[in-house]
Amino acid sequence: MEKVERDLIDTIGEVNFGKSKAGFGVFLNKFHVKIENLFIVKGYMLLFIGFLLGRALILAKLTPFTLPFFAAVYLTRKEKAPIALVGLIGGAATISLKESFSSFALSFIFLVIYKLLSKWKKNEQSLVPFIVLLSLVGGGLVESYLFQGEITLYSGMMSLVEGSLGFILTLIFLQSLPLLSFNKRRQALKTEEIVCLIIMLASVMTGTIGWTVYDMSVEHIMSRYLVLLFAYIAGATIGSTVGVVTGLIFSLANVSSFYHMSLLAFSGLLGGLLKEGKKVGVALGLYIATLLIGMYGEGGGVLSISIMETTIAVIIFMLTPQLLTTRIAKHIPGTTEYSMEQQQYMRKMRDVTAQRVSQFSTVFHALSKSFSSNQNLAENEDHDRELDYFLSNVTEKTCQTCFRKEHCWARNFNTTYDFMKDIMTEMSETNGNISLSLARDWEKHCTRSKKVTDAIHQELTLYQANQKLKKQVQESRKLVADQLQGVSEVMEDFAKEIQRERENHHKQEELILDAIQKFGIDIENVEIYSLEQGNVDIDITIPYNTGYGESEKLIAPMLSDILGENIIVNTESLYSNDYSHATFRSARAFVVETGVAHAAKDGGFISGDSYSTIELGLGKYAMAISDGMGNGERAHIESEETLQLLQKILQSGIEEQVAIKSINSVLSLRTTDEIFSTLDLAMIDLQNASAKFLKIGSTPSFIKRGTKVIKIQASNLPMGILQEFDVDVVSEQLKAGDLLIMMSDGVFEGPKHVENFDLWMKRKIKELKTNNPQEIADLIMEEVIRSRSGLIEDDMTVLVAQINHNTPKWKSIPVQTYSQEAN
Template sequence: MQYGIDIETYKRETKQKQRVNLGETPIVLIGMLLGGLLISRVILHLNTGDATGIAPFGLAYLLAVMEKRETKTSIIVAFGILLGYFSIANSISDGYANIIVITLLVAYGFIIDKTNKTLKQPYMYIIIAVSYFFYGYIVSGYDLGVNIVIAIISTLIVIPVNYVIGYGTKCIQELKTNYFFTPEEIISMGLLVCLIVAGIGDINIIGISVKEIFAYSIILFVAYIGGGTYGAAMGVAMGISVGMSYGGGVLDTIAFYGVAGLISGIFKDTGKIFSFLAYLIIFFAISLYSRNLDIESLMEVFLAGGLFFILPKSFSEFIKLEIGPDKKREKVNELELNELKIQFTDRAKDLEEVLLSVSKTLQNIGDNERLMYKNKSTALIETLADRVCIKCKDKDKCWGHEFNTTYKAFEKLIGSYENNTIIFPNGLEKICLHKFDLIKGTQRIVDNLNDKESVRGRLGEGRRLIASNVESISMSIGEMLNDFNRKIELCQDLERMVRRGFNKRNIAYKSIFCYRDTNGRVKIKVTLESCGGSNYCIKNILPIINNLMQEHMSVGGDGCKINPQNNECIVIFQETPKLQLVSYGAIAAKDGEDYTGDTYSFGKTKDGSYMTLISDGMGSGPEAGKESKATVELVERFIQAGFSKNTAINTINSIMSMKFEEDEKFSTLDLNIVDLYSGEATFVKIGAVASFIKRGKKIKPIISNMPPFGLVDSVEIEEVKSMVKNGDLIINLSDGVLDINKESLGRYNWLEEYLVNASKDPKQLAGDILDRAKELSGGRVKDDMTVVVSKIYSVY
């Protein structure tokens, strides 16, 4: 590291909440312009005196937009509002006063932006009041007192409207974020949409109101997405907005739209068609009671229904996610879970990089050691001269005047002994007084050096082997990370359904968690008080879950897990597998041995599969048994922990190859995993002999030619897949069963023929195969024999 160099301070990168950046995209700007155009056209009819109505909504919308201090956006919105006010200038009193107010407000905002000062809302209200006052006094000719009252009333009405609209626009900025909207915020956004619809006005096409079509479709859509509560709220908001624009009948429109939204929302779970039918029926009922039912009104409802049906599903899902707290919580939980995965993955990747660095360092150390012996001959000559010549009276002559000759002679002498022959140089023969000591010294130092180099060579080979295996383990960590990052899907809808089912039947519980595992299978985790072993979960809870799921469910894993500290019981319910396996094993140790070198195991895994393993330790006896037992235990632990077969096998291969004995032993693995849901059987053979699937009288051999553990640095797994069904038998065995004599090595014809008419009972068949192998080998067991037979049964 170099000192004195300026290094930029490390800054942690933090993810900011995603926001909708208004004022950047053309589509958003166009939408805001149209919004300003339509909102400004909404008229609040007063029917008092000379005032036929006022339109404060455009001003309030402009004030809300200006608070964001984006001049470009404010100007575009103001242009849309001006167009709206021009269109209704003759329909409201002092209509052109609003145009003057808009112009002054935009000018004020522009000046504040250029001077970098703070935009103060009270000043904008003063601009509105003063503008109305001078317009009424100069243009309309109102009396002073009347003019002051009108200016104050017009300004005061803008204040609450600005609050509501500003509240709604701020909430719109939180769309597509992890923000959870309150019902009030959702209603404020809905009211903003209602004002836009009301601003359409009296636009008719062959007598059909465009405003009514959009009003009906929006209420229907919100009711279908959010249910009766949001449907009724949207109906009331739409009734207020549209009723005001009619100039009368506000209560009628509130009741009509509100009830229609409530009823259609109640039927949202029945689907779009029934939700629309419910809306249509309530429309008929209320229209017959309080309105005139005509063909135009019917056309408006049916056209609204058409819009409702053609809305894209993606848009529906987006709105459902935003207004549904449960859906959004599910999405946020998934994002948070992914963030945790990323943090864990980054740390594990750091470990992977560290292991790779360790591997490279070990390899480099070996290279550096070779450099130490680059000048070996020089060191040997100096050592030999120090031992023999130091006491010689002629040393000054030999190593002084005749240095080059003496040096080359010593080099030749040492080189000859390294080649297993002693050749005493002629130059030394004539002048050396200690010939015998020189030869003995040469032998001694060369032998010592060879011994040291042999030890260093073995150490270097060990370092290279460790480096290779550390690198393999680091690669296995990368594969583990891929396994870890497999997606788990949360099931919030199912969780709510289960909660309702438990509450309805008075099932006391503490927590419920529903999800789909990496295989796409539903699992329901329930935490409740311990029942003390009375099988409460099977007797009371399982029938409820089966009824709710309409599927075969069962208690998964090892059943209930009880925490003795708080007396809580955790039970996981999962889809019941379609198949189950029953296995039996038969073993025989090699003649003369008390222990077998083979190890086998079988049983269910946590992911709903059935695993069978046989490992044959090379050789026989307890040492081979240790090798095979370690292999089986490691594979079981990796698979049960949820790691893939590739990760498990390559990691175990790296571990098993880290041996330094001269008589190294290796182990084989015969692994087969049956998916109990689909019936797919996967066979992986690492140096193992053939397996067989027996279906009636048909015998299917399963073979692979992969080497045993530890012979190669990395294992390229060859999987053999086959479908199994009810009644099939799977036969796994070690090589001692097939290799009954020298002629049968690697062959399995005799067993294939024997299985055709063999027993279908797995326990009996395992013993029969072992007895037949002993019989064919002359009653002797020449190698450890292991047979595991599994039979498949259909559950449903």
């Protein structure tokens, strides 16, 4: 009991702790939202920035930041421009009342010129920098004339310098202000935008020049903190850039701060190089830079103050929340956070695409199901209903006026119904005739037997026509259902392929790169996409050397030894003057060598036969012969279109049987002419040499295995005759060295004075003394033509394939040290 009480107390404590932790998280989130609303949405950050920029000086005299900042705020956030102007005037007032009045006057002059010129030019953003230039130069000259009584060369040059700086700063502020989270921006920052943002931040910090706390300079603390922040987020490149730019702005504002640029640049470089040590490593880089630069150019007293400034900057940096650094890092290319953000976006796009494809697959599956569901039940119900309608039409013409209607249909309904049903059944089976016994029994039962029999025969013709039409509709429905199901399966497989991520193979990539480079081959990069047995996919970047063939002769054999299977060069392309890109894939376990011989009727140029050999994806090889009806151009078009449709549908990934049924529906529905074509298709799996044969109205095929000849035959009508038919699939396991011989009817039925074509063809194939596919095709064609005394009475095509083990051209090169680790 005590244990239960303790467990209950602990559980309540954990729940309360979880609630307090969750409550603190909610409080922080609300506080963050309020701060962001105060500074960003309401614009008080612009007031603070304006105050610092209003008192920022260049060369201890010029104030070029005031008007560019006001112009940029007026153009980007016009409603917040008054707040920014108040901050600028307040900051200028800390210098002198003259500067405060000058800032207000320049802003007023800018607004007047802007209103006048904006009526004539629509592109306001390109107009604003020139207005700032004109306002600063004009205002400087007027100020010189009013306070000095004349315009000197010096005052004119200073006005021109201030105007030029204002022109440049306006362009910088116009790019920098939108980056301050005004619109919850999510895009990555460009290099120019990063530099502009740094210049703006450094310009704002120059407004703190002269501020000290216990002899420690505020601008030194803030600038070092800024360098620490960017070095920690983006590394040495961005860190040193921030240091140089910030130091340069400070040196322009105060010449005595010139040495500070070296300290900031060096600390940015060291901090970025030591960022692997997290915040401690970056802070250590700043301490080292402070000591080295301080001892080089300053005395002991100044060095101690500099170290204290660095310490304060480090403390602020350590207190900076990880949320802020992560949020900034997501916008800077090259950072881990940016890469993760991009990967997350790509994964989201991939998942959305896969989901859409899967939804389409579901739609097609539902459509297929709706076409095929409850079809058998509906057919039985329709048959009974139509039989009732049939007999109702007969009785309406015969029994309605009969005096024995009550006797036959009220008292003996089942007997009368069965008699008429049997008569209809026998007439439909015997072409309008009925047996004598049934006729005698019917005459005994019905007083108008002859009239009823004639009416049944008449109605039967319409009934059979209706049944035939209905059957065609049902067959079309089934065909559409099969096609939709095939499309659904292809799209579902495609959705799974989209969702399959590239596996992480960093270790294997390094091992393969190291192994090949130690062998003495210079390669730049290795990318592994798949190491699955039989489906290896590797890309390697190689320095381009014309004509030596390192990829095929050296790299592929080394990969074969490392991965334990035959690897070949799939593609190799030159993508620059110095490098080529090679893709290495698993070699197929079997290869197919083909030979073909064909001839047109009477030695013409256009044959009604067409043939095709297609290497499909997923390691499948297809061979097909199509024979169009008749001869000549029309037959050639039919057979050629059949094979083109077949090739496109098979390459899309649809199953062979569905593909053939789809082609058949196209051929049978596109024209009312009695035009059909045969199809002889063999699908060979190059990984295990299994074969599927689909024969639609075609002649047998033969497999020669040593001295044994195997006949492959199936009974299907040619395509285009019926809208619906069952495709017989014959499967056969092939072996290395087998010869597959396919032929059109012009060859199989071509020999003259031959009673049994099967035996004649088997004997000729068995007598062959060669295994070369092309020679076999030529010999069979020659034998058939010789038997016809040199005449070619029909289109003739022979397609021969030899299946062999895939023996690599180059022997594998042993790299045993790395093979086990890579696998």
